[in-house]
Amino acid sequence: MTTLYYLGPEGTFTHQAALTAAHRLNAMLPDDVMQLQPCDEVTQIADHVEHGDGWGVIAWENNVEGYVVPNLDLLIDAKNMAGFARIGIDIAFDAFVTEDTWLQARRQEVDVVELCHDIRAHSHGLAQCRQFIARHGLHAVPASSNAAACRDLAFGSVALGPSLCGELYGLHRIGTAVQDYREGCTEFLVTAPRGEVQRILNGLSHDKQRQFESIVTFIPLVTGPGVLANLLDVLRDAGLNMTSFISRPIKGHQGTYSFIATLDAAPWQANFHAALDEILEHGDWVRTLAVYPHVDRPTPPVAQWMLPQGGARYDATQNTNAAQELLW
């Protein structure tokens, strides 16, 4: 039995990610049983994992908001925690009322929303469901979390939350996926102590068909022009494909940077291993934050219709005001 810690309270999107993770891990590691446990703070999750008390589920990246930077910093700083699985969750809000509200509307033979005057969710949830709120003329009231809004729902109010809140809190669902933006997705990492991550990956890597991705942090110990280009030359010359790259100031030390790269390879593969060796020989600081089975993603050619309007392009410069686009 392994405890899987997640950011509570029950009914959050992280709870939904933890449920999905438990299901996926049961398939990946059939001898283990997952027991879910909410935490009040992400730092508590890291403490449990680093002390070998269990595994953790932490939010990593959202396709609208970008990286969850505090969790990125947490994983860079963690002495004994790394990721070994990546879980994507669609961010969709359902709308709920209490059974009392629902039954009253049926007795009066009116639309249930006519009995409701306000709608409750976390500020982010309210901001993501503006059209639904406006269409029904409801007064938006912020709650400490979507789960709390659902748990504490009263007669005559609507709550917004992840689908699992309906079953969790015995509510009546009056709308499904009512958010404005249909393609919101958050990705989570499942983390464990480093020794356990090594053991799990060792088991998975026996399947030679399986492909892996890795997230690695580099801190060059000298700074100045070309530091980043020199680092990336090593990765390019090893033939490694990169799917994400960011620089991040080292926490509390303005002017010094770490680089976080996501690569289509595992660090034990010969070309990646040799590239890491070369980077270490430069004297740079390196830590692998996560290695997990490859997640399929589309790789379409970059056609012109995907580009933002305007901008400068060589074959289009006759139609473009390059000076205005480039400010040169």
Add this chain to the structure above:
Amino acid sequence: MTTLYYLGPEGTFTHQAALTAAHRLNAMLPDDVMQLQPCDEVTQIADHVEHGDGWGVIAWENNVEGYVVPNLDLLIDAKNMAGFARIGIDIAFDAFVTEDTWLQARRQEVDVVELCHDIRAHSHGLAQCRQFIARHGLHAVPASSNAAACRDLAFGSVALGPSLCGELYGLHRIGTAVQDYREGCTEFLVTAPRGEVQRILNGLSHDKQRQFESIVTFIPLVTGPGVLANLLDVLRDAGLNMTSFISRPIKGHQGTYSFIATLDAAPWQANFHAALDEILEHGDWVRTLAVYPHVDRPTPPVAQWMLPQGGARYDATQNTNAAQELLW
């Protein structure tokens, strides 16, 4: 007279940034007078700026949370908006009560917090002042914004908000800079229509002593290993120093990426101009998002005490479990 649009309501950190921006712009452009105007949505600010109705102040990067990615996407997509000034604001919360609460405490000769049972702010504000809330045993109640919590403050409640809320809403200040984390800072960009940005920068660049920074977006039109390294080789070979770099999926098109670089140079400088020319000749899409006078930042050497604990380093590998740190 120029209207400066910011994300309202009055009393937000963006309002504080807009006040600072107005002050700085008056020094930079003495012939102009700024008039501040709040907007409900950042997209409204962009609409005003793109239609030539005025300038905008948008949040760009926070040193804890990272880039404000929706605003980054907005600027990449904007046909006729670019940044020309960068403003940093310390994120500090003051604690307020109403004058009634304060006077009642004086009459009863008790500590004013003893008369208070709850504390109100945006969820983010409450999360950033946990120690203050716990020390005073107050019940945390989320509000739609810090400014709204201050504006609507009632007898027996405490509100948290930016310093300017005290004067704005006639409140009594009972605590200054009560947030847990002392070094929080958010940077903002001041934006204008591209033609006006060109005119302003043209005026500023006559001072040959003045240094500039630029934020540029690149979208390579082919993908695969080495695309990013090839791009950065051009910038390195031009001797350009980069202070920030991120990749960002193109909105709505998973698997295609834009790269956003912040460089210590202006695009009209010969080496930068030549590098942009070379990148355009590769067929890549390029847009300069902002050019602004250089903001001083420390550039300390990266000493070992700045590194996270653990990790792998070549001269330290005897003490390090490289296999565990690199997962190879």
